[in-house]
Amino acid sequence: MALRMTADLRPGSHSHPIDREEGHARLAESDARRTIVWENLLLLGDEPTVVAAAKWREAVWQVERLARGLVEAPPDIAEVLTQVNEARDGYYRAGRGSLGVRGGSVEQSAALRQALLGRSTATSDVVAG
Numbered sequence: 186m187a188l189r190m191t192a193d194l195r196p197g198s199h200s201h202p203i204d205r206e207e208g209h210a211r212l213a214e215s216d217a218r219r220t221i222v223w224e225n226l227l228l229l230g231d232e233p234t235v236v237a238a239a240k241w242r243e244a245v246w247q248v249e250r251l252a253r254g255l256v257e258a259p260p261d262i263a264e265v266l267t268q269v270n271e272a273r274d275g276y277y278r279a280g281r282g283s284l285g286v287r288g289g290s291v292e293q294s295a296a297l298r299q300a301l302l303g304r305s306t307a308t309s310d311v312v313a314g
Contacts, residue, residue, distance in 0.1 A: 186211040187245070189267075190252035195262050230283070237279035241272035261306060263298070270294035 190208040194201040203211075219242075226238055247265055250256045259265055274292040297308070 186215060187248040191248065191258075191262070194204045194251070194258050195266075206215070208252065212252065222297035227307070230280070234279040234283045237276040241269070244269040244272040267294065267298050270297045 186203065186208050188198075188200045188206060189203040190212075192198045192202040207261075223238075223242070227235060230238065232274060244265075247256075248269060251270070271294045274294045277291055280286075
């Protein structure tokens with residue numbers, strides 16, 4: 186929801202913008218669900234997974250604060266989104282390690298950063314041209 190609510194701040198975004206009132210309502214719903222999931226993670230997760238999840242949660246909260254209008258938009262929103270993506274990768278690394286999942290990396294942050302940069306560049310080229 187936060188990404189959809191901040192679509193207007195991200196030139197070239199593929200997120201579908203959402204009405205702020207509806208976005209706030211959906212964020213409230215997701216907060217309730219996230220609280221339940223967080224409690225389960227604290228109960229069942231090992232320390233590295235919980236630490237990584239907390240980093241991811243904090244990164245997501247930065248985007249939510251922006252969506253709620255609680256903070257000013259930073260000059261480089263792509264960097265904020267990259268932090269979310271990298272934190273998610275860290276969580277999956279920790280969780281998969283804890284569960285003994287093999288099969289290589291499932292990291293997405295590098296590809297998502299390239300996509301963000303590609304959109305920013307394309308939009309800049311259109312504006313400049």
